[in-house]
Amino acid sequence: MRFAHFADIHLGYEQYNQPWRAEDITNAFRLAAKKAVEEKVDFVVISGDLFHRSYPTPKTIKDAIEILEIFKEQKIPVFAVEGNHDRSVRDMSAYHLLEKLGLLTILGLRKNKIERDNVLCQKIGDVYFVKGIYEGIEIVGESYKTRWRIDRIKPLLKPSTSESILVLHQAVKEVIDIELEIAYELTLNDLPKARYYALGHVHLPKILEFDGSYVVYPGSIERYDAREASIFVDYSESLVKREGCKKGFVVVDNFKPKFIEIKTRNLLNFVVNGENYSEVEKKTSELAKFAENEDLVVLKILCREEIDVKKLTQLFSSVKHLELRFERLREKKQEFKEIPAENQFFNEFELKLLEILREESEALRGSAIEIIKEHFGLGEFKSLKDFSEIEKSGAEKGSEKVEVEKEKKETKKIDSVDGKKKPKTLLDFLGD
Ligand SMILES: [Mn+2]
Structure with missing residues (x-):
């Protein structure tokens, strides 16, 4: 068994407002797809953030279709989960369009039944849970979840075979680079045991061994920001040069990963x-x-x-x-108050809300209320509460009210990281 593991492709990302950067990303993904075919993989796993935005442009969707067709022509099934960048709180995302075209299968919870080869669709309550199946190997996954929602999903991620792949778009504590200052949602001990952890979200490639299994982030396919540079040169007192990270994807042969480099722009x-x-x-x-x-x-x-x-x-x-x-640079005595970056100030939910409110289409902006309802457990996936019943712990069986209270508590905790109280109002954010 041999498969290709991709993550964080971010199709459509015009880095530094340069449209040709989105082309760079498309080219890197196309090259990687062709290499995966050359590597004779049996199937492909995409661990989230295939798109940079949850509402990709027609051009970006067309690029995705053309590249995924490379796999379809070779009859190589593709299993994917949505990431924090491209998930949708509505019933449909761009992934559903790709799925309808037979270009991929979305793993995890869904409202409607799906029937196709290499797919197991289990009915749970009044929704469905989709797994990939390849020669007895289970490919289990779920779209990106905030840390206070992931607990309810965990029991569903338990595979029914010892040969399994767990596909998630989450930051796990053991792997994240402290310098990156990414908040983690999970620790590896929290997760059901799998033979291979096919992860996405962390953009630097990371391969780690844990309890006899590999935990792998292939990293983003292109250089997503300056922390992923090809070369770093610091010239303060003397010139200090160091090499940056490589870009690419991972080919997994019998659960053992091998990093395949893709040449990208320096x-x-x-x-x-x-x-x-x-x-x-x-x-x-x-x-x-x-x-x-x-x-x-x-x-x-x-x-x-x-x-x-x-x-x-x-x-x-x-x-x-x-x-x-x-x-x-100012004289040392002078206090310089730095304005925090958006992602330092707002939590994941608020960032998502901002993204929607910035959309040009009024219809999309109007849907902000839907994600607010979803966030506070009042949204469409009401039947999710059924899952609490199948949880063995049974500890978290409470009503929606209780859940809202719990979320509030969690948010509070995050707001006061390191004991430093974050400014409370938007005015504080703008620096008075
Ligand atoms: Mn990403």
């Missing part, structure tokens, strides 16, 4: 720190020598003086794109 992450502008310019011109024509350069400059942006930009005139960030 993303150079430069930091220059100088007392005065002339020092900055001198250091930057040295760094410019590392950059080649098609490269993407993220340059951060820290300096006490104003800088000549035009002149520094000219040093990189031959690269594909330069993203220049400047931070004016």
Whole structure:
């Protein structure tokens, strides 16, 4: 048994507002799909975030269709779960369109029955739970869940065979890189035992052994942000260069993973720190020598003086794109209050809500109320409460009211991480 494991493809992501970055991602995924076919895989697993947005553009959907057809032509089944970027709280997401076209099967809970090869659809209460089946191996998975919703799903993730693959789009405590500051939703001990943990959500590739099984994040297929650069050069006192991460996907042979690298555009992450502008310019011109024509350069400059942006930009005139960030260093005594990034300030639910409210379509904006209802357990998946009955613990059998209270508590906890109280109002967020 041999399968390909992909995650965090983020089709449609126009990084740095550059449409050709979305093309880069499409090209990387197409190349990876072809390599997976060359590797003669029996099936494919996509662990979430196939799309960057839950409402991909027609162009992005067309790209996804064309690439997934590569597998369909070879009769290679594809099993997928929705990630936090592309899940939908409505009945339909772009994944359902792909499923209707026979390009993939969505794992996990759903309202309607599905019948096709390599799929087991179990009735639970008045909803269904879908698993993939390949030669006796169970492929169990579920879409991204916030940490306070995942507990109810856990009993369903228990496979009925010892040969199983668990597909989730979640951050597990044991794997996340502390520097990334991603909140985790699960620990590995929380999860039902599987022979292979096919995970998504963490964008740096990670392969870890746990209790005789492999726990794998293939990472995003392209360089999603400057932390995933191909090269890092820090020029403060002296020039310090280090290699970044590789990009690609994983081929799993009899539950053993092998990372397959996909060549992507170089993303150079430069930091220059100088007392005065002339020092900055001198250091930057040295760094410019590392950059080649098609490269993407993220340059951060820290300096006490104003800088000549035009002149520094000219040093990189031959690269594909330069993203220049400047931070004016102040005297140490002066307090500099930094405005927190959105994802530091808002929780997952609030971020999702913001994403919907920013949609151009009024109909989509109007649906914000649906996700608020869903979040507080008042939404469409009312029948979910049936699952509490099959939970062996039976501890969490309470009414919806109790659940709302529990969620409130959880939220409170998150709001005061590290004992530091987060600012409460939107005005605080904007920095008064
Ligand atoms: Mn992702």
